Amino acid sequence: MSAITLKNVEKWYGPVQVIKGIDLEVAPGEFVVFVGPSGCGKSTLLRMIGGLEEISRGELLIDGRNATSEAPSQRGLSMVFQSYALYPHMSVAENMGFSLKTAGAPKSEIDAKVGAAAEVLKLDPLLERRPKDLSGGQRQRVAIGRSIVRDPTAFLFDEPLSNLDAALRVEMRYEIAKLHQRLQKAMIYVTHDQIEAMTLADRIVVLDAGRIAQVGTPRELYERPANLFVAQFIGSPKMNVMECSVAGGSWQVEGGRGAPGAPAGAVHLGIRPEHISILPAGQGACDGVVDVTEYLGADTFLVVDCGPLGRLTVRVIGDTDINPGDTCGLGFDTEWLSFFDSDGQALR
Incomplete structure (x- = not known):
């Protein structure tokens, strides 16, 4: 049985359709991440699951029961928002146990659940503090702890780390991953950060319009990637995509040189930056002039102007003695080529 199932779910605002027939199953204990550009509907879809937005059409099943029309409090889910939304006049312990208190749980049960959640999140020394005395990362841990004490069927995270600085984001990403391993609860997580998506997810759902x-x-x-949209959305830097022609099973890029192994119907060729090698001019698939070098320590990215093909990004491990203005050849690793048809669908 799936923890959460969406069956042909749609969302309409008057005549405007923003969620267009989503079918998805989230297994118990699975970590699923929603990613996509701004306006693609990822937060709206999460809020529909949580009950904060009405489902216009379709069905939502939670643990096998139809929860489409249930109120948020009846769904057995817990949501962590971008905003911490902590009560400033309450202590950490009071904030974490507030939902249990309003539900009428006995004090002994509240104390036990708050204590267990505080131990998981390393909040034990902070239970008597007020939110104003906490760092951003500590406040987000309190918000997560407030969700844990409810023992939900699944956790819903709506860009929970976007208010934190870079160092805290790395720390909290690790803590969320460890929390998932420990709790073994289904988690649905919305983010625009590809590093969060790639490192946290068991599966990623890429949304487009x-x-x-x-x-x-x-x-x-x-x-x-299944299509051009995913190919150029997932990955940083994104996949290099260029037009190609196919004849007799061989591909060729404009103004360059080709090789055998192309499927019929291919009009676009894609390759990741790490699968391109720097060669002497006249060798490889095409030639270009180095436009920019970006040294990042462990890697260097070269932006190479290949004329009619446009600018291609090449990843070089470590440093390189190649400088802007140098002419070079680019070799494509044929094992890692992606081909797409005129509709942008992957051919292999």
């Missing part, structure tokens, strides 16, 4: 563009593991989406 209210539809699912692809669902798969981070490796599947990165290595074998």
